[in-house]
Amino acid sequence: MLRITSEWSKLRTVLVHEPGIEMFYGILDPDAFLYMRRFNIEKAINQHKQMVGKLEKMGIEVLKVKEAITQKAKNDSEFRKLLEKIALNYIKYEGDGKAEENFSKIRKDIEKLDAYTLFDIILLNPTVLSHEALGTNETVTRILNEEPLANLYFTRDQSIITDQGVIIGRMSKRIRRRETEIIKLVFQALSEKPLKEITEPAFLEGGDFMPFKDFAIFGTGDRTSISGIMQAIDFTDFNEIVIAYNPEIEETEDYMLTMHLDMYLNTPKEEVIISNSTILNKTLAHIYERKESGFTLKERTNLLDFFKRKGYKVIEVGLAEQLSYATNFLTIENSRILSPKVDRNMVNIMEYLERKGYTKLLNEVKEEYNKHITDKDFFPNKKAIKDEGIEYEEIDVSELTGGFGGIHCMTMPIKRE
Structure with a gap:
């Protein structure tokens, strides 16, 4: 059974989805597909391949969603039948x-289709519309893909793995709702039986969950509901559960900028976190303690005070760095991370803030950007990181972040030591 107790445990296996044709639809209508902006798909796909290559060079097994499902379907007739059944839906x-x-014809011919085509049917959700053209005997056919899964490459979000096992989430946004159907197939392909699937009307997304060995933090906000968290905590063995109320960035009221916990918090090693203290201080935290009767509310505080009392060291990032996915790195093992190139993300963030009309915040980010240019200390190239003995490698994901997420969002650890 898969279990993960902390973000800094040595990473062995990670799940990713290599983006493909589905990303095209997000580019056509970024807002509807929850994207930050339009971007270069060819470059984004190449950046994803480079990220996968980097992980493999670091000695990590990389599982790809589509490959895991299609290979299982080729080797397991029962799984193949299940894939056919879901595709017909x-x-x-x-x-x-x-x-x-x-x-009736497609149902009869379904066995003729290859596993990749079955996967793409689930991915794209096509409707075939046929009608006779006026004044002719010809049939005109249009194919509409209803809510294709353009966000599937953010594989962090569809599930969580606690210290007890796998929990399948429930996506907050309709445009992403079907993603859990694909992730359930992945775990079935891995012969892993989830402990729980979050049921409506609750929501739970993986970017809002972080294990810290003795305790775990769940973020709550636009993407994860309190009821979703309450459904999940019974399937953990942590002594404490923290519910963090995802903060808003002043002036914007833009939930996308802090939509998940990993947009403003991460940990590169035991007893160290990376975040912005102002944001942490504004993040309301409810601390629940495990009792024989279940979890009971112990305290109301904020995340900054909570971590300080736990003895955690806070390595500070500026607001501009935080908005540019500085905290959205992947911890490979204790004191070793794979980080996005924050300076390249910051340029895109400034364009986004200008487009949205967040003038005050834009000026603040520009000022911080210019200071980092002068000091040459964009995260993770910071003295505090080096003094703490944290090793890091950087990779450019600046096109991929156009979908509104970083490396942490794009990777789902399956096995950690």
């Missing part, structure tokens, strides 16, 4: 009187 035929006949 996500293809529809509509039009001039032949919809039922056409669906």
Whole structure:
């Protein structure tokens, strides 16, 4: 059974989804698909390949969502039948009187389709619309892909792995809701039975969960509900559970900038966190303690005070760095991280803030950016990082962050020591 107790335990296996045609739809309508901006898909896909290559060079096994599912379908007839059944749920035929006949044909021919095509049907959710053109005997066909899963490459979000096992989440946004169907197939392909699947009306997303060995933190806000957290905590053995109320950035009221816990907090080693103290101080935290009868509310505080009382050291990042995914790194092992190139992300963040009209925040970010340029100390190139003995490697994911997430968002640790 898969179990993870801390973010800094040595990483052995990580799950990713290599983006493909589904990303095209996000580019067409970024806001509807929860993207930050339009970006270069070719470069984004190449950056993802480079990230995977870097992880493999670091000695980490990288599982790819599509490969895990399709390879299992090729080798396991029962799993193949399940994949066929789910694919038939996500293809529809509509039009001039032949919809039922056409669906019967695809159902009859489903065994002829390869596993990759079955996967793509679930990914894209196509509807085939056919009708006779006026004045002709020709049939005109249109294919609509309803809510294709353009965000699937953020594989952190569809599930969590606690110190007891796997929990399948429930996505807050309809445009991402079907992603959990694919992740459930991945865990089935790995012969891993989830302990729990979050049920409606609750929501739980993986970017809002972080284990810290003796305690775990759940973020709550636009993407994860209190009821979702309460469904999950019974499937943990942590002594304490912290519910952190994801803060808003002043002036903006833009939940996307702190949509998940990992957008403003991370840990590169035991008893050390990376964050912005002002943000942590504004983050309301409810501390729950495990009792024989279950978890009971112990204290109301803020995340900064909570970590200080725990004896954690806070390595400070500026607000501009935090907005530029400085905390969205992946911890490879205690005192070793894979970090995004924050300076390249910051340029894109400034463009976003200008487009949104966040003038005060934009000026603050510009000032910080210019200071970092002068001092040459963009995260993680900081004295505090080096003094703490934290090793780091950087990789450019500046196109991929156009989807509104960084390296932590794009990677789901499956096995840690």
